Amino acid sequence: MKKILFASLFGMFLSAWATMAIAAGEVKAVYHLNQGLEQAVDALRNARNHLDADPEAKIVFVTHGKGIDFLLEGAKDKNGNPFDVTVQTLKQRRVEFRVCRNTLTSRKIDESTVIPDATIVPSGVAEVARLQAKEGFAYVRP
Secondary structure: OHHHHHHHHHHHHHHHHHHHHHHOOOOEEEEEEOOOHHHHHHHHHHHHHHHHHOOOOEEEEEEOHHHHHHHEOOOEOOOOOEHHHHHHHHHOOOOEEEEEHHHHHHOOOOHHHEOOOEEEEOOHHHHHHHHHHHHOOEEEOO
16 A cells, blocks of 8 residues: 555656646747848847847747848848847857758859858758747747
């Protein structure tokens, strides 16, 4: 009887511990960008604010279409500020940046023009779906 009681209590403890571990897990968000530089300005600001509120959050930017433009060498906002400085700052805060190879190919953009802080993935849309379905990322569209 003691063994059954102990096993039951131990099982309840493990269940409660697992529930607390899941609840305490990090927030993971995929920021989906495909609309160009103005969207990028908003998204970068959103990511800074997000991390200020939750420094442990895991953020991944996935870009395709015009959304890749801020991750190309020499890209600047409408005030002439380079995007790569902000990207580097966010990268230091564990933010990742991914660029769609399909977009590079269709727009005839050489992969070497993508800034070193970004990673090229086969498909931006497929990457968004994979992060949501297989890694539990929440979808954010700035």
